[in-house]
Amino acid sequence: MxxxxxxxxxxxxxxxxxxxxxxxxxxxxxxxxxxxxxxxxxxxxxxxxxxxxxxxxxxxxxxxxxxxxxxxxxxxxxxxxxxxxxxxxxxxxxxxxxxxxxxxxxxxxxxxxxxxxxxxxxxxxxxxxxxxxxxxxxxxxxPEKFHGLTDVELRYRQRYLDLVMNAEVREVFLKRSKLVQSLRRYFDGQGFMEVETPMMHPIAGGAVARPFKTHHNTLDMDLFLRIAPELYLKRLTVGGFDRVYEINRNFRNEGLGWKWNPEFTMLEAYQAYTDYLGILDTTQSAIEQAVKNVTGGTKTKWGEHEIDWSHANWRRMTMREAILHFWPEKAGAKPERSDFAAHESVKALVGRVRGAGISLKYDAAEPVGKTIANIFEAVAEEHLMQPTIIYEFPTVISPLSKQKPDEPDWTERWEIFAGQMEIANGFSELNDPEDQRQRFEGQLKERERGDDEAHQMDENYINALSYGMPPAGGVGVGVDRLAMLFTDSHTIRDVILFPLLRPEKTSPAEAEEEK
RNA sequence: GGGCGCGUAGCUCAAUUGGCAGAGCAACUGACUCUUAAUCAGUAGGUUGUAGGUUCGAUUCCUACCGCGCCCA
Missing domain, CATH: 2.40.50.140 (Nucleic acid-binding proteins)
Structure with a gap:
């Protein structure tokens, strides 16, 4: 035997x-x-x-x-x-x-x-x-010396064998480490201080997402694994740390997919006395530097495509411009800018997008801004292969961003896209406590409408803002997704050492017990 | 959550129309003092993901479940 x-x-x-x-x-x-x-x-x-x-x-x-x-x-x-x-x-x-x-x-x-x-x-x-x-x-x-270990499930479940047998896998994680190192050095070099804020929050805030819940026995209190460190980092700017950043895990209780893992690594940075454009410059430089440090050049292979990260190649357009620019031919004539202003005209756009055979979720009761953001995702996101800055986001989906002075329905917020993925999200930080309260109240209404991802009221945070938070720009950067882009990895699981899998049921009895 | 696909030896893979479950590597025994996917001779290794069903007979067809992948939500 x-x-x-x-x-x-x-x-x-x-x-x-x-x-x-x-x-x-x-x-x-x-x-x-x-x-x-x-x-x-x-x-x-x-x-x-x-x-x-x-x-x-x-x-x-x-x-x-x-x-x-x-x-x-x-x-x-x-x-x-x-x-x-x-x-x-x-x-x-x-x-x-x-x-x-x-x-x-x-x-x-x-x-x-x-x-x-x-x-x-x-x-x-x-x-x-x-x-x-x-x-x-x-x-x-x-595993076999010539073919190595190819079974995807075994590669994830026994990553150590994957690392022993597959040199290219080892290389991916070396590059991921270099990426994190590069980001850290860049922000350190710009005078940012690295901090660690709580992973367990009494209120899961700072993003729109469903949280994981846990419980502290001694205090007998429910806690949530953080969905973002944002509100704590901004409390630190109130406290006088003008430039802070954190690289750590966030947890979102959502589906799994090629660009989604329930726990993922985010870099968040806050820079006082600047706005969304200032933090955009910082972020763009950090990414451009990281590409060079990780790959040695400015171009990365992404499947059939090549992504050029050199400064001159970054495009920039507003969300509304992007919808116009990538408007599908089958959906008829491009919308007018004024179409984005009213509920009825936006609803008509939804009908035209759907008529073009593009799936798009729509609830007539949802705010116009949310619909516009959904239209953007439906028609534009798949075209954003080269580094692209999309700016000006609807206020209703940006409860922590400052509004545009001339258009209060829109905020000073941007996202960077590349390889059809959102890789960073930054904005002028809302520091008016009364405006913040109103925004949270608006979110509560969304929650009542049935959007369980909407932001919750956070009195403690509003209290912090009430002591005076300096004007600031802030950003979150998806580290896993950057690692994917820099290593031509088309699933997030290939850049996470131990991705989440269902537990193996080794015996039928065990499977039976589970039922 | 829905649809499609996959699951065979430790690993990588075969198995014709439903007709004896196989190979390479790894392992074991032996030969070999410059090989490199070493070679040569031999040996052993299987509840074909799990549980049922159809059938004289099931890796193959059907049902449910488990796990993984892809697409959709």
Missing amino acids: ALDEDIYEIRREKLKKIEALGHPAYPRKYNYSHTVPQILAEYSGQTAEELESARVTVRVAGRIMTIRLMGKAGFAHLQQDGQRLQIYVKKDAIGDAGYELWKLLDLGDHIGVRGYLFRTRTGELSIHAEELTFLAKDLLPL
């Missing part, structure tokens, strides 16, 4: 034999002289003759990914930091005891190797092993 558990038993026996040879089964450490990538970087240029005359001795640690045995010698590849280096193990060179250990090693084991660098007859840089050190055993078999 060679079931999984039997391989486990066979390898446990091998581990006992390794111990019997005098090697600890789980040693504490190994002092390596080089990492595998360091050796490849430093010695790849050297010829066989150069290596022979220099006789470079190294100590390297890694996981065994291939083994080729030939009688009393053999080759293996060690993998470390996603790169591989070949070792040559010859009985003459490592001695009888060393060879006994060598024969007990399996694919996936961690070992240390001391030896000298040389080139094989085929020219591959390798270590001529003189001493093997056992470091850790792999008791379960790795």
Whole structure:
């Protein structure tokens, strides 16, 4: 039998034999002289003759990914930091005891190797092993060495195997890390202070979304996982931290999809004494810098497309302009700007969009501004491949934004789109406590109408504003989505190390119990 | 939540019209002191996602459920 558990038993026996040879089964450490990538970087240029005359001795640690045995010698590849280096193990060179250990090693084991660098007859840089050190055993078999691990479900459920087997997956997460690092350095460099605000909120505010609920036992109070840190960060601007940012998780109790995960990472930043255009400049620069730091250039591949992030390529249009610009031919003549002003004319636009075969949710009782935003999403969003700034959002869907002085139905708010995704959202922060109260009251009416995503009243926040919040621009940037765009990953799950999955029901009884 | 698709050995995949469930890698035994998807000889490994149904006979057809994916809401 060679079931999984039997391989486990066979390898446990091998581990006992390794111990019997005098090697600890789980040693504490190994002092390596080089990492595998360091050796490849430093010695790849050297010829066989150069290596022979220099006789470079190294100590390297890694996981065994291939083994080729030939009688009393053999080759293996060690993998470390996603790169591989070949070792040559010859009985003459490592001695009888060393060879006994060598024969007990399996694919996936961690070992240390001391030896000298040389080139094989085929020219591959390798270590001529003189001493093997056992470091850790792999008791379960790795996925197949040639095809690797491709099953999507297993890749997510056992991400560690995905990372061992698939170098490109490893690369995606390295890039994600560089992205976060770049954003952090950029905002630090601009004088922003990184802060941490609560993840558990008595009132889930700062965005329109359904929250997750939890409960604190000692205080016997319900709490909500935050849907946004916004209201706390703005309290800090009241407190005199003029430039603050936070990079952390938000939680929204909504569906899953290619660009939606219930927990996702957002950068939020607030900059006092500027408005939506000021924070837009900051955001755009941060993103342009991040593209360079992560990819080394200004262009990224996105499926069939190429996204050009260079400054001159960013487009800018108002939401209303975007609707006109991307108005579908099948929906007839482009709307007039005045069509956006009245309930009846907007309703007529809905009919024309639907007539063009585009699905669009519409409730005649909903405010005009909400309908216009829905029309924008229906007709324009799919066309926003290159970086595009859409600005001027309806007031009714922007309860935390300052209104335009000349058009109170519209706010000083923008969103950045790229790759058909919203990736950032910024505005002139509403700091008038009385206006804020009215906006919340308006939201409560929406809630009564049946919109359970509408914002709740937050007296505590209004109280903070009443002490005087400086004028400020603020922004939220979707870090996962930027990571998707920078790595050509077309599902958010490919940029989240451990995405949410349903629990596996391993036995029928378990599934039955669930019912 | 709805529609469509997928689920076969540890991994990657086959299986003709409903007719003995197979291969490669991994594993085990043996040979081999420059291989690299090493090679050669041999061995073992399966409740075909789960539970039912139709049938002489089900991986294959039907129903329900579980999980995953895609599209829609």
